[in-house]
Amino acid sequence: ALDPSNAGARDCIAAYQNGRHQADEDAGRLRESQASIWRVIAWLETPDAGKHGQALAACLRDVIVISNPLHPQAAALREAGETGAWAGWVPELAAYKKRIISEPQQVEDFSSNQEFVAPKPVPLPQARVQTVLRKRNDRGESASGDFALVDLQMSAAHAASPATNPPFSLAIGSDDAGWHLTQPARMLQKLLTTYHEELPKGVRVTISGREFEQSFRTEPPPPPSAAAAVLASASVTGREPEGIIIGQIDKAGTFQLPPGFWSQLKALGPGTGQHLILPAAAASWLPSLLAMENPGFFTDYEVLLANDFKHLLDLSAKTPPAPVAAAAAKFDEIRQRAGNQELRSYLANRFVRQRLGELAQEAPYHASAAMLFTQSSGKRPTLIVRPVLVAELQTAIEPMAWLRNPDRWDFSFEDMPKIGETYELCRSKVDGLEKYVDRTDSDLMDRARATLVALRTLDRAVKARGEAYLTGQAIQSARADFIRLHRELVAELAGKSGESGESGEKP
Numbered sequence: 067a068l069d070p071s072n073a074g075a076r077d078c079i080a081a082y083q084n085g086r087h088q089a090d091e092d093a094g095r096l097r098e099s100q101a102s103i104w105r106v107i108a109w110l111e112t113p114d115a116g117k118h119g120q121a122l123a124a125c126l127r128d129v130i131v132i133s134n135p136l137h138p139q140a141a142a143l144r145e146a147g148e149t150g151a152w153a154g155w156v157p158e159l160a161a162y163k164k165r166i167i168s169e170p171q172q173v174e175d176f177s178s179n180q181e182f183v184a185p186k187p188v189p190l191p192q193a194r195v196q197t198v199l200r201k202r203n204d205r206g207e208s209a210s211g212d213f214a215l216v217d218l219q220m221s222a223a224h225a226a227s228p229a230t231n232p233p234f235s236l237a238i239g240s241d242d243a244g245w246h247l248t249q250p251a252r253m254l255q256k257l258l259t260t261y262h263e264e265l266p267k268g269v270r271v272t273i274s275g276r277e278f279e280q281s282f283r284t285e286p287p288p289p290p291s292a293a294a295a296v297l298a299s300a301s302v303t304g305r306e307p308e309g310i311i312i313g314q315i316d317k318a319g320t321f322q323l324p325p326g327f328w329s330q331l332k333a334l335g336p337g338t339g340q341h342l343i344l345p346a347a348a349a350s351w352l353p354s355l356l357a358m359e360n361p362g363f364f365t366d367y368e369v370l371l372a373n374d375f376k377h378l379l380d381l382s383a384k385t386p387p388a389p390v391a392a393a394a395a396k397f398d399e400i401r402q403r404a405g406n407q408e409l410r411s412y413l414a415n416r417f418v419r420q421r422l423g424e425l426a427q428e429a430p431y432h433a434s435a436a437m438l439f440t441q442s443s444g445k446r447p448t449l450i451v452r453p454v455l456v457a458e459l460q461t462a463i464e465p466m467a468w469l470r471n472p473d474r475w476d477f478s479f480e481d482m483p484k485i486g487e488t489y490e491l492c493r494s495k496v497d498g499l500e501k502y503v504d505r506t507d508s509d510l511m512d513r514a515r516a517t518l519v520a521l522r523t524l525d526r527a528v529k530a531r532g533e534a535y536l537t538g539q540a541i542q543s544a545r546a547d548f549i550r551l552h553r554e555l556v557a558e559l560a561g562k563s564g565e566s567g568e569s570g571e572k573p
Contacts, residue, residue, distance in 0.1 A: 125150030189304035213333035220297035234265035309341030328457035337366035413442035462495035
């Protein structure tokens with residue numbers, strides 16, 4: 067409006083003043099206009115936009131929450147109150163009038179005795195850790211039921227204008243990641259203020275990683291991963307972390323198991339001795355790895371259990387406290403001495419067993435030492451716990467999901483062979499669990515077997531020959547039975563795991 071060449075702005079103002087302004091009746095065009103403003107705000111909030119761009123972003127936010135009140139981010143911004151510096155941008159009219167100065171003013175020159183105070187160095191400019199996340203596409207939809215080990219990076223730098231002394235700020239994702247990452251970033255920043263007395267002023271921290279950003283493109287967004295919380299803390303303390311961290315942090319700083327924990331653990335595959343830090347609640351799950359004859363997991367990874375967020379920071383530090391470093395050195399020596407020996411034979415050595423027992427007693431959080439000591443003492447568990455069975459059965463029946471497509475009640479010639487293949491694949495997985503299942507968990511196995519029988523009946527019905535109307539009735543009846551049993555099984559497993567199913571399918 068202050069630009070003399072901007073006739074469009076003046077016409078718009080005149081239309082408002084004279085009551086002639088007409089709102090755009092094209093809802094699609096209005097939505098696109100509002101969306102473009104949200105995108106502009108996201109860029110203006112970045113350090114590259116500078117202090118003036120960030121000031122403009124604050125004003126735009128104040129306007130858009132009124133113009134677009136149903137946007138998911140609008141409610142939180144309204145609660146935060148008006149942040150734009152509206153007052154004083156354009157001086158009062160009196161400021162433009164000529165002033166009569168009776169006598170020259172003596173202005174003291176402070177330039178000679180004022181020194182520029184350089185900002186304090188950033189505590190830790192960069193850091194990275196690893197975590198396990200479900201694979202998702204760019205829209206946040208689960209691309210498959212698989213999890214993958216991913217890198218998570220932290221970068222910290224001074225804001226564009228350190229002289230203005232802006233407050234510490236934390237962002238999740240790249241500049242164009244979108245508004246949906248604002249809420250988890252605020253939660254992490256609030257967590258930092260709880261655990262650290264002072265956050266470094268003028269420092270902007272960004273936690274990024276493609277898979278990590280995609281994991282938040284869901285409604286509602288999941289709690290931030292513990293790995294992100296560790297990186298955020300490192301930016302404040304300068305304490306560099308390392309290793310693989312699996313778990314979630316809530317707003318109170320509680321370190322807890324994430325949904326799909328067992329699948330995340332299995333997604334790790336063979337390791338090279340990395341530190342793997344898990345919540346203390348994982349202790350009841352780990353013996354099932356021994357039961358399923360995988361003691362090598364505890365030499366592939368040095369598994370550590372953290373009781374809380376502070377303990378997590380100690381265990382994940384690249385330079386940990388002396389007791390943690392001493393325990394790590396002892397375990398590394400035990401592991402190195404194994405060389406190329408077969409692990410079970412090596413663990414049978416009474417001296418190895420003794421050293422593992424001593425380490426497990428000295429460092430109760432050292433799960434690898436405790437599990438390998440259990441393996442070496444001849445007390446290896448042979449049965450898996452019920453939560454592990456639930457997770458294994460969810461994975462075993464996952465290939466069946468395509469048969470429950472509600473839009474299709476017939477099968478093409480290409481589909482028919484797949485039914486038998488799906489049955490064989492799922493049957494082999496369920497049968498493979500048989501020897502690890504406690505008698506008290508037979509109810510879940512019975513349901514899984516009943517679903518498999520229904521699938522085999524459907525396969526036979528599809529392959530049967532005869533009158534079309536008779537075979538068609540048999541197929542529809544068999545499919546209805548299978549869908550009912552599969553739905554019931556998925557619902558029961560989801561209820562016992564506390565989530566909608568590892569297959570990604572809602573009951």
